[in-house]
Amino acid sequence: MNKKRLLALAAAAIMTVSLFAGCGGQKQETGDTNQTKKIKVGLATDEGGLNDKSFNQAADQGIKKAMEELKNIDYKPIESKKKDEYQPNLQALVDNGSDIVFGVGFQMGDAMTAIAKKYPDKKFAIIDSEVKEKNVVSLNFKEQEGSFLTGVIAGKMTKSNKIGFIGGKDFELINRFAAGYIAGAKTVNPNVQFDIRYAADFANPTKGEELATSMYNGGCDVIYHAAGGTGLGLFKVAKAMTKADKKLWAIGVDQDQAVTVPKYADVILTSMVKRVDTATYDTVKGIAAGTFDGGQSKVFTLKDKGVDIAGTSSKNTPKDILDLVEKYRTAIVDGKITVPATKEDAAKFTAPSI
Secondary structure: OHHHHHHHHHHHHHHHHHHHHHHHHHHHHHHHHHHOOOEEEEEEOOOOOOOOOOHHHHHHHHHHHHHHHHOOEEEEEEOOOOHHHHHHHHHHHHHOOOOEEEEEOHHHHHHHHHHHHHOOOOOEEEEOOOOOOOOEEEEEEOHHHHHHHHHHHHHHHOOOOEEEEEEOOOOHHHHHHHHHHHHHHHHHOOOOEEEEEEOOOOOOHHHHHHHHHHHHHOOOOEEEEEOHHHHHHHHHHHHHHOEOOEOOEEEEEEOOHHHHOHHHHHHEEEEEEEOHHHHHHHHHHHHHOOOOOOOOEEEEOOOOOOEEEOHHHHHOOOHHHHHHHHHHHHHHHOOOOOOOOOHHHHHHOOOOOO
């Protein structure tokens, strides 16, 4: 009898240990599941799509970098081809259950405002515009500061004393690129003249070709673009029209375009790099960490390397000109030069001696 009782107690003890072990294993599994919970990220592009070799592509790359590091990002991009698609695309990303929805480009401001008001409990981010809603973080840049440095290069490299600018559309944002470029070129070359034109399109390389051909034929020998995919036409023309006795140059935008379109690297003097990828990457990382700066407008500048010139600039730009660029970079970062943000202010701009 005592022997049977001892066996029963031993069996009960074994069962109790097994139950506790089972509970412990289940708790650990739950913890792992929470750590790998998927974060849904949505992005709606502006015109030009994901492979525009410019700002849409940079936004996409920033999110993909976060995906590689975090391993728990479920990412859905949608390409917009025209303005009428902006709000439906943002709506589709909300319907997909996105934890945060990005809208790329200043043209998406109205659509983002409407959708953010409709879903006050959802999180949104817009690039190149300011939406004053508590559930939207606005990610903007001082394009004029980086463009000033490209103007210094253009003003020094031109042989004809005539340089050009192709903008995607004649809007405030695009004119910040033009203003900085004008101010930088004038600062180092008071004799320089400008040919400023607009394509009315960010996804039309053929229009870029047409404008660039006319501008080069009109005497420009350096042209800077802020026109997304349209700017690819500029590079094509610069390469085709360059002769042994007449070198024509182009300046890229948003990414280091000597890298993103390497077949044109030999005619690209520099690019004004705009770190849209940093903005999207930082925002996704914040969401993953449980932080979101809704209602705020973040501005990326030359000082924090939110804008800059391309790392490949030394391939085609002489060292003495790049040394001069560094002097002006320091003056801007230190606050000695405030770069104008409008063409009107650029026309009146006189840089202080440095």
